[in-house]
Amino acid sequence: MTLFFLLLLVHLVADFYIQRKIWIECKIKHKEKSLGLFKHVLSHFALNAIVLFPFLGLSPLFFGALFTIVLTHYAIDIWKTYQGFYLQSFLIDQSAHVLILALVCAYIAQPDVAQWHAVLSEFTKIHHLIVLAIFLFAWKPLSLIIQLILSGYTEQMHASENAAQSAQQNKGGLTNAGEWIGILERYLVIIFVMLGQFAGVGFLLAAKSVFRFGDMRRQQDRKLTEYIMLGTLFSVTFAILLGLLARYAIGAIDATGTL
Incomplete structure (x- = not known):
């Protein structure tokens, strides 16, 4: 459960705080060929690797979990660029990302993470x-x-903004x-x-x-x-x-x- 919430925090930080507006505009314009999408996925790759490494080390499970998260994120984001910026597509996009994280954590729950958990228990x-x-x-x-x-x-x-603009031009917030x-x-x-x-x-x-x-x-x-x-x-x-x-x-x- 700790690993899931750490990965969830990584997702929130990378998706909403590290990702720049210019990257989003680039994704919308160039879709899967976007340099902005590559930078966004690279940030997810780096942060997820930092979180997964102490739990799994450089094991096949580490690489499998990391590339599963990153590649599915890439695929979901490509889908999102073709859907437009609407509430429904936003919720589907975010739900799919969280579901992938949950499935990955469920799959790797068997490895012994007790030692790493003990070290970070006071901080996480x-x-x-x-x-x-x-x-x-x-x-x-x-x-x-x-x-x-x-x-x-x-x-x-x-639609009614222009009509009120002259009356409110000196009252802007x-x-x-x-x-x-x-x-x-x-x-x-x-x-x-x-x-x-x-x-x-x-x-x-x-x-x-x-x-x-x-x-x-x-x-x-x-x-x-x-x-x-x-x-x-x-x-x-x-x-x-x-x-x-x-x-x-x-x-x-x-x-x-x-x-």
Whole structure:
């Protein structure tokens, strides 16, 4: 189980933090011949090798697991470039990657990893890995999911943007401030839920409403009001579910000694 979460963390870091926007654009344009795709797969190769080596050494199982993960990732990403950037293809893509990691870990579960686990037990407790995975997912992956869910409404917002541009030209928001507000909001909600402080979630929503609704009333734009409310509700709902998932997983470990 420890190996699976380490590989999952590698996947999240390589897919959403190391991968650059220019690589993604190159993949979309050149598909399987893309240099960006090669760089992306190379980053997965390096990070997965670092994680797998202490568990398996330079054994046939090591090379089999490494090339299975990397080559399937390459194939899945090629498929993704032909599907377009939609919620359904994104979820299928990510689910397939995680499933491959789970199957690889299930196959190599027989080798003795007790010694390596003992060395890293103080640094890679399963509780810590679960929380880290939850927080990594709540940042960019969840932001992308919410963006895809709201994509239809975003088009409606753009349709009326020109009409309101002259009235709002001096009232623009801070660059990327909305994105950071959403990220911090989800992190706080997850922390409150994991601590069992559900009142803190209510306080956070109330505090945000005081500022948001005053701003939305001044703009007198019903579409913008509904759009912001939808984004906030999706963000908070997903954050609550992630917090509950983390509490359940950690509680199950504490109760049974295993996940």
